[in-house]
Amino acid sequence: MSDSNLLLEVCGVSNVYETSSLGFLGRKRRIPVLKNINFEIRRGEIFGLVGESGSGKTTLGNCILGLLGYEGTIRISGKERRGLRETARNIQAVFQDPDSSLDPSKTAGFLLEEPLVIHRAGSRTERDRRVDEVLELVGLDSSYKRRRVYELSGGQKQRICIGCALVLEPDLIIADEAVSALDVSVGAQILNLFRDLHERLGLSLFFISHNLNLVYYLCDTIAVMYRGEIVEKGEAEKLYAAPEHPYTKALLEAAPGIDRPPQGGV
Ligand SMILES: Nc1ncnc2c1ncn2[C@@H]1O[C@H](COP(=O)(O)OP(=O)(O)OP(=O)(O)O)[C@@H](O)[C@H]1O
Numbered sequence: 001m002s003d004s005n006l007l008l009e010v011c012g013v014s015n016v017y018e019t020s021s022l023g024f025l026g027r028k029r030r031i032p033v034l035k036n037i038n039f040e041i042r043r044g045e046i047f048g049l050v051g052e053s054g055s056g057k058t059t060l061g062n063c064i065l066g067l068l069g070y071e072g073t074i075r076i077s078g079k080e081r082r083g084l085r086e087t088a089r090n091i092q093a094v095f096q097d098p099d100s101s102l103d104p105s106k107t108a109g110f111l112l113e114e115p116l117v118i119h120r121a122g123s124r125t126e127r128d129r130r131v132d133e134v135l136e137l138v139g140l141d142s143s144y145k146r147r148r149v150y151e152l153s154g155g156q157k158q159r160i161c162i163g164c165a166l167v168l169e170p171d172l173i174i175a176d177e178a179v180s181a182l183d184v185s186v187g188a189q190i191l192n193l194f195r196d197l198h199e200r201l202g203l204s205l206f207f208i209s210h211n212l213n214l215v216y217y218l219c220d221t222i223a224v225m226y227r228g229e230i231v232e233k234g235e236a237e238k239l240y241a242a243p244e245h246p247y248t249k250a251l252l253e254a255a256p257g258i259d260r261p262p263q264g265g266v
Pocket residue numbers: 017018019031033051052053054055056057058059060210
């Protein structure tokens with residue numbers, strides 16, 4: 001019997017990039033990136049993926065989003081994902097750079113309403129109400145609806161990106177280096193916003209970062225990726241206190257220690 005608490009199951013996922021340049025004997029070179037990835041995310045969990053640059057974190061996120069092909073199985077709420085459109089609504093993403101995610105000439109209200117219009121969700125009044133709700137959730141008031149993207153700060157833009165991801169009430173948000181482009185204090189506010197959304201909405205989050213401290217600060221469970229493999233995975237407190245894999249130990253030694261906020265229930 002399937003476990004209804006399981007939101008995402010990644011089973012034996014591998015992926016290979018084909019380069020455009022031709023190698024020896026004129027064949028396209030195939031570069032394996034992900035190697036037999038296995039993990040699961042439960043409903044209401046904040047799952048962190050940490051690893052050095054180039055280890056394959058974004059590639060894995062893109063496989064889950066349906067943007068890249070892979071071998072193996074990815075199940076969402078017990079259903080095997082096939083094709084791109086199927087995950088479009090229940091898994092949403094927030095990326096590193098809000099400037100490349102948002103059209104600068106559009107208003108925040110237009111961008112927040114757009115996913116609802118595309119999915120033909122609700123009447124005009126209902127959509128307007130949902131946009132107000134989402135603005136409140138991301139810590140902005142309804143006057144921001146009329147503000148154009150170029151009139152917003154980096155932190156406010158990232159809040160709009162999070163709002164766009166939230167507006168269709170997804171089961172899971174994939175946040176790929178979502179605070180890495182922001183300065184430290186603004187990044188901390190966005191981390192706290194994710195925590196707040198997790199507590200208020202029971203939001204499940206797949207949080208990707210190269211920074212172990214950020215992942216430890218936010219996440220319940222941490223997976224450590226090294227050269228396309230998950231080399232260690234476990235409860236955040238345990239992994240941080242007693243890492244087993246040499247690569248996790250090296251990551252910890254390189255990161256100055258931080259305190260985690262008290263963990264609230266969902
Ligand atoms: N489209 C592509 N074609 C070929 N190789 C690629 C492609 N995209 C990524 N790669 C390679 O795949 C590997 C993993 O890249 P990926 O972007 O997933 O790493 P990452 O862990 O997200 O790194 P970062 O922390 O810098 O974002 C890298 O070696 C990268 O050069």
